[in-house]
Amino acid sequence: MTIRAYKDSTPLLGNPAALQERASKDGYLYFKQFFPRDKIMEVRQAILTILDERGLLDRNVPLLEGVANQAAVDQLSEEDANWNGVGVPLDVYRQVQQLEVFHALAHEPKLLQLYEMIYGEQAIPHPRNIGRLMLPHKHTHTTPPHQDFLHIQGSYETWTCWVPLGDVPRTLGGLSILEGSYEAGLLGVTANPGAGGLESILCELGYEWAEGDYEAGDIITFHSLTVHKALPNQTPGRVRLSCDLRFQPRSEPIEGASLMPHGPYEWEELYEGWSRQDLQYYWRDVAFKMTEFDESIRWQKDKIC
Ligand SMILES: O=C(O)CCC(=O)C(=O)O
Secondary structure (H helix, E strand, C coil): CCEEECCECHHHCCCHHHHHHHHHHHCEEEECCCCCHHHHHHHHHHHHHHHHHCCCECCCCCHHHCEECHHHHHCCCHHHHCHHHCCCCHHHHHHHHCCHHHHHHHHCHHHHHHHHHHHCCCEEECCCCEEEEECCCCCCCCCCCECCHHHHCCCCCCEEEEEECCCECHHHCCEEEECCHHHHCCCCEEECCCCCCEEECCCCCCCCEEECCECECEEEEEECCCCEEECCCCCCCECEEEEEEEEEECCCCEEHHHHCCCCCCCHHHHCCCCCCHHHCCHHHHCCCCEECCCHHHHCCCCCCC
């Protein structure tokens, strides 16, 4: 199987037409050092502090290295280590969801400008930002190949931005993209224990996987039908941190869950103590067309090649 290296689209940032052309050819865009490294490390530090306070990190190693306290991680149940595909128990994840600095990433002007270039119209971030804190637990499941539309629905024009929260080389389990695969449309699925619970069935589609070693500050963004998967974490003892941010054109429909917190939390409890009002409930003034979640699209396709 041929594996391609990601194309760095940084040189296209000043050229919306060229950016749109690449986005529609490949179904993804990768940018080296899109964010200053320090901005990402600030989020990393905040999340690792939460893990550390829970005794889940090795205190003999500098915090930012993100090395697990393996004995404590081993004590987590399989359910806690895989809760909602985020890698940590519900109460630990609540603290991550309460971080203003985490949610603020989706509102970075440079990111919004990027989506406005891709869409050729005003873009809006979904407030439902997702953190992944993949601990080196023996029952941690690697995210299988899938298309995000199955989970998000609303608009096909929703793009995910996967942001490694630290350096994430392939050996730590970065994200890999099936280049051009969004053109295949919505694929059939089968059950998988990894994040999202559904694996897309890839029947000799003829596309090739692209991957790379991410550094803090790099991002990859992709169309809601682009097939992607995580690589297995092969680095003993290391936590893999990342987040998924989602964007769509303002004029496109949205499914209600995209406006809800990720997890059984209320915005009110998550927003407690935040300093920036503009990051809170910012979508409430938008006259979205709302769609209903359609459970049937997750299973209606043939399950075999
Ligand atoms: O980080 C991961 O393991 C999964 C991320 C992902 O697949 C997604 O954002 O849709």
